[in-house]
Amino acid sequence: MKVTIAVCCLNEEKNIKDCLGSLLNQSYKKEDTAILVVDNNSTDRTLDIVKALQKKHKNRIRLVINKRKGLAKSRNIALNQAKTSILAFIDADCQAPVDWLKILVAGFKKVSRKDKKLVAVGGSNIPPQTTRFYQALGIMLNTFLGSRGSVQAKVYGHDHYVKHLPGLNVLYKRKIMLETGGFDERLGSIIEDEDLNYRFLKKGYRFFYLKDGGIVHKMRGNFKAWAKNMFLYGRGRVAFLKKHPERLNIFFLMPFILVLILPLAGLFYFPFIFFYSLFFVLKEKKIYLVSRVYLLFVVTHLFYGLGEIYEVLMKDNVNIDHKLNLFSLLKKRY
Numbered sequence: 001m002k003v004t005i006a007v008c009c010l011n012e013e014k015n016i017k018d019c020l021g022s023l024l025n026q027s028y029k030k031e032d033t034a035i036l037v038v039d040n041n042s043t044d045r046t047l048d049i050v051k052a053l054q055k056k057h058k059n060r061i062r063l064v065i066n067k068r069k070g071l072a073k074s075r076n077i078a079l080n081q082a083k084t085s086i087l088a089f090i091d092a093d094c095q096a097p098v099d100w101l102k103i104l105v106a107g108f109k110k111v112s113r114k115d116k117k118l119v120a121v122g123g124s125n126i127p128p129q130t131t132r133f134y135q136a137l138g139i140m141l142n143t144f145l146g147s148r149g150s151v152q153a154k155v156y157g158h159d160h161y162v163k164h165l166p167g168l169n170v171l172y173k174r175k176i177m178l179e180t181g182g183f184d185e186r187l188g189s190i191i192e193d194e195d196l197n198y199r200f201l202k203k204g205y206r207f208f209y210l211k212d213g214g215i216v217h218k219m220r221g222n223f224k225a226w227a228k229n230m231f232l233y234g235r236g237r238v239a240f241l242k243k244h245p246e247r248l249n250i251f252f253l254m255p256f257i258l259v260l261i262l263p264l265a266g267l268f269y270f271p272f273i274f275f276y277s278l279f280f281v282l283k284e285k286k287i288y289l290v291s292r293v294y295l296l297f298v299v300t301h302l303f304y305g306l307g308e309i310y311e312v313l314m315k316d317n318v319n320i321d322h323k324l325n326l327f328s329l330l331k332k333r334y
Contacts, residue, residue: 001032001085001086001105001109002032002033002034002085002086003033003034003084003086003087003088003101003105003171004034004036004078004082004083004084004086004087004088004174005033005034005035005036005088005089005101006036006037006038006075006079006082006087006088006089006090007019007020007023007035007036007037007089007090007092008038008040008066008071008074008075008089008091008092009038009039009040009046009091009092010039010040010041010042010046010071011042011043011046012042012044012046012093013042013044013045013046013049015093015094015218016037016046016049016050016092017049017053018095019091019092019093019094019095019096020037020061021053021095022095022097022098022100023035023090023096024053024057024060024061025098026096026098026099026100026101027098027099027102028101028102030060034060034062034082034083034084035060035061036061036062036064036081036082037050037061038064038065038066038074038075038077038078038081039063039064039065039066039074040066040069040070040071040073040074041065041066041067041069047063050063051063062081064077064078064081070185070187070188070189071188071189072183072184072185072186072187072188072189072192075089075167075182075183075192075193076185079174079178079182079183080182084174085173085174085175086105086108086171086172086174087171087172087174088104088170088171088172089169089170089171089172090168090169090215091167091168091217093217093218093219094125094168094217094218095216095218096215097214097216100213100215103210103212103213104121104122104210104213107121107159107208107210108171108208111208112173115208117204117205117206118206118207118208119172119173119176119177119200119206119207120165120170120171120172120173120197120207120208121165121170121171121207121208121209121210121213122151122166122169122170122171122207122208122209122210122213123151123169123209123210123211123212124153124154124155124156124209124213124214125166125168125169125214125216125217126138126141126142126153126155126214126215126216126217127141127153127216127217127218127219128216128218132288132289132292133221133222133292134219134221135286135289136289136293136296137153137219137296138153139280139281139284139286139289139293140277140280140296140297140300141153141154142154142155142280143280145273145276145297145301146296146300148251150164150166151166151209152166153217153219155211155214156211159208159209159210159211160208161206161207161208162207162208162209163197163201163207164193164197164207165193165207165209166193167192167193168215169213169217170193176200177196180200180203181199182196183195183196184196187240190232190233190235190236190239191236191237191239191240194240195240195244198240198244198247223295223296223299226296226299227299227303230299230300230303230304230307231303231304231306231307233304233307234255234256234303234304234306234307234308234309234310234311235307235308235310235311236307237252237304237307237308237311238311238312239311253308255301255302255304255308256305256308256309256312257305258301258302258305259302259305259306259309260305260309262302270298273294273298273301274294276297277290277293277297278290278294281293
């Protein structure tokens with residue numbers, strides 16, 4: 001089975017060499033693997049690094065430049081430029097174990113033999129264990145209050161069906177992607193993968209998680225960068241709900257509500273989160289990480305909520321056709 005691996009990147013000079021190196025080193029047959037890099041007009045050394053690898057590994061890497069800002073656009077370019085029936089995505093700040101592609105393809109073949117509605121398979125993405133911040137982040141994300149049960153950084157011990165596979169570690173059936181319309185470019189660089197997956201779900205397609213298909217993800221490596229990312233994720237959640245208001249879930253709004261009533265809720269929230277953090281660091285026998293895990297929970301929830309509030313109340317650049325009347329929708333649903 002021939003596969004295209006798409007890497008969409010922007011100013012990833014610190015990561016792109018490691019990412020592409022891990023893809024060039026895959027145990028999957030080289031003649032059946034195409035690596036497609038879609039660069040979003042980087043201004044650092046990313047392009048120089050990719051071109052140097054192209055020269056060294058002739059005919060194994062193809063480079064396309066996307067001059068229009070937005071990850072969704074880059075992903076669509078990869079979708080349309082790919083020449084294979086199967087398309088895998090991995091982000092530039094990720095590294096794939098040597099058998100990653102072989103595991104995804106084998107899993108896809110196995111499940112699709114019985115399930116004709118299978119559209120994608122994928123695995124977890126976990127931070128490297130190189131710093132105490134990353135160690136704490138891995139613990140925090142591998143809890144319900146850290147990831148809300150998402151495959152994003154959550155590690156499960158068994159293969160099973162899921163409702164969403166993040167776009168940084170996924171293998172799609174390309175024909176169905178094209179039929180569904182690809183990624184919504186109005187979303188720019190936020191939540192474009194979950195939007196596509198939800199449209200798949202509405203058409204009856206299914207996703208399958210592979211416990212052995214995980215990758216290493218160099219996530220934001222300090223509290224400031226993590227807070228900024230969570231703010232963006234919060235904005236993305238509201239942009240998603242603007243387009244799909246029927247997907248409103250109370251768990252999506254908990255950070256929003258927490259920020260609004262923090263003076264009152266804080267009397268319960270902060271002690272609860274501390275003991276919640278303490279439970280998991282003790283479980284992992286890493287008590288020295290308790291303060292970092294605790295702060296990561298607080299930063300994640302508060303900045304996610306602030307991002308949601310910003311997207312609801314402020315004029316923004318996410319070009320969704322209508323505004324989210326959150327309060328009337330809540331009244332209607334609950």
